[in-house]
Amino acid sequence: MLRVAHIAKSFGPVTALRDVSLHLKKGEVLGLLGDNGAGKSTLIKTICGFQKQDSGEMWLKGEPYEPRSVAHARSLGVDVVYQDLALIDELSVYQNMFLCREQRVTGLPFLDRRKMKKETREALDEIGIHLPRLDVPVARLSGGQRQSIAVARGVYSEADILLLDEPLAAMGAKEGAMILDLIARLKAEGKLSMIMILHNYVHVLESCDRVNMIVDGVITFDKPSAETSLAELTELVVDEYRRARSAAQAEEAAEAAQAAASPPE
């Protein structure tokens, strides 16, 4: 479905992605793990067309995939739910749901508010989110409600591939369970393929078919969820933490040695 090969991306002196390759099968849910700053969000933003990679290639459904913009990626069937929610506070629930996919009255430049409200209501009902009013600015909603709208927006965008950057951030346990239920249901339908960034390993093992871990801009681990365990994932992270710490200590020692070798003038 989607294949990413040797993607690299730097922001000035900071290298976010060094050499990332991954693949996603049709109907599969891929869990992406990794530390803060490991490059997960950069990878998502590259796949969804928000930014362009420095090098490397992507293929979508067997064709070379070079998204020029978020809108272009969306037209090719790749949509995204961002970590920072990407909701517009001043706009209402339904306006956010349809941002950049606005429905217009046939033949006129005017927005079809009734249709957008109706479809928003249906979409939210299906997920099980109950908001009394859809024309209030989303600034007035709770973090969980906002996140549900963001997820609902992605799910109902008619995408083939949905990228979810921490879909459970800012959510209570109950709302989180609702979103996981929705993801399970979508998985069962088998139409949508998803890449999901998650922090909770229990959620990963429960919701994803396969797990990838990204460390320092490289994918270092790739196993089906069924073949790994909470213990293994935890061990990986602990290892990584130890390695990072000893590396930092080594660097510090090297700097100290250097400072000692070259006395101040």
Add this chain to the structure above:
Amino acid sequence: MSSTAASEPPASAPAGGPAQQRSAPRNAAVPALDLIKRFLTAREGSIVVVTVVLTLYFAFSLPASSNFVTVANFQNLLPYFAPYAILAAGEVFLMINAEIDLSVGGVYLFTPLMFYEFWNGGIPLLPSVILAIGVACVIGLVNGFIVAVLNVNSFIATLGTLFTASGLTLIVSHAEQLTTPGATVTSNTSGNHITTFASVFGAGIYSELIWALVIVIALQVALTRTRWGLHTVAIGSNRIAAAEAGVKVRWVLIRNFVVCAACAGLVGILESVRTDSISPDPGSATQLLLFAIAAAVIGGTLLAGGSGTVVGAMIGALFLGVLQDGLAIKGVNADYLDFYLGLAILLAMAANVYVGRVRRRSGVG
């Protein structure tokens, strides 16, 4: 605690419901109060009330002989209202973007001069007007490019184009006043005549008012009912999120700068036709620019971006017109005008902050 809880609606009341719950009709007067509250907390509500109060104040405090509440006086007031309403309408779009356009003062001066130059070069009147407004649009395009593509702060970028356009006007015109083409009044035995061109473009008594109403309505509809307006609000509210969702931020910004400049160019031409003169006076242009921004602010558009209303700005402009006209009839020293205007802006700001808080509390959309 328990006694108050008993009289409150059940805790399961949906979010956003408290306002409706509280205003449930306990007696007949409450729905009316709710309506009033809704009106006052609408973005345009407070400025409507203030303008009406100001008008009533002048109507009753001035002696009947002063003819404040007459058609003739309304006509007197129009030049102090319509130009600001049009300028503010364009400015509102940029202020919702959390940007500002100071160059409207320069565009206001430069466009009528270009109109004159095109006409002087042998082009007929109407095409000259269209070309001149095209020049205004180009200035808007330059503003938009500097702000949206080069990422320069709009205050600074348009400050630059303000002086550039004003300066060009002075250079080209040699700082001399010109007679507006096509606006000359011809007299014959049956009275004074102005051409159709002149009466459409500002010299007709209601010409500027009609332009203002048409532009305000068109831009208000664009703001609230079209994708362009929606994206304008989205950019002002959260530019990064808007871009991530796929809003073409640069394109919308550039478009808004062009619209704002076109409004300013049109006002320049309307005013030059109305006064029958093209006067390269940067001082008056700066005054006009600041009044237009004042009208937008008084009308409920915040500089912070994300919210604003074209209709509110028009009522803000009407407020300015009534204030100027009323004070003039009252015989108040003109020096007081700026003082009152300043107070009005401060009060409008305070009212906006307060109303915003009430709106958030009561869940009025």
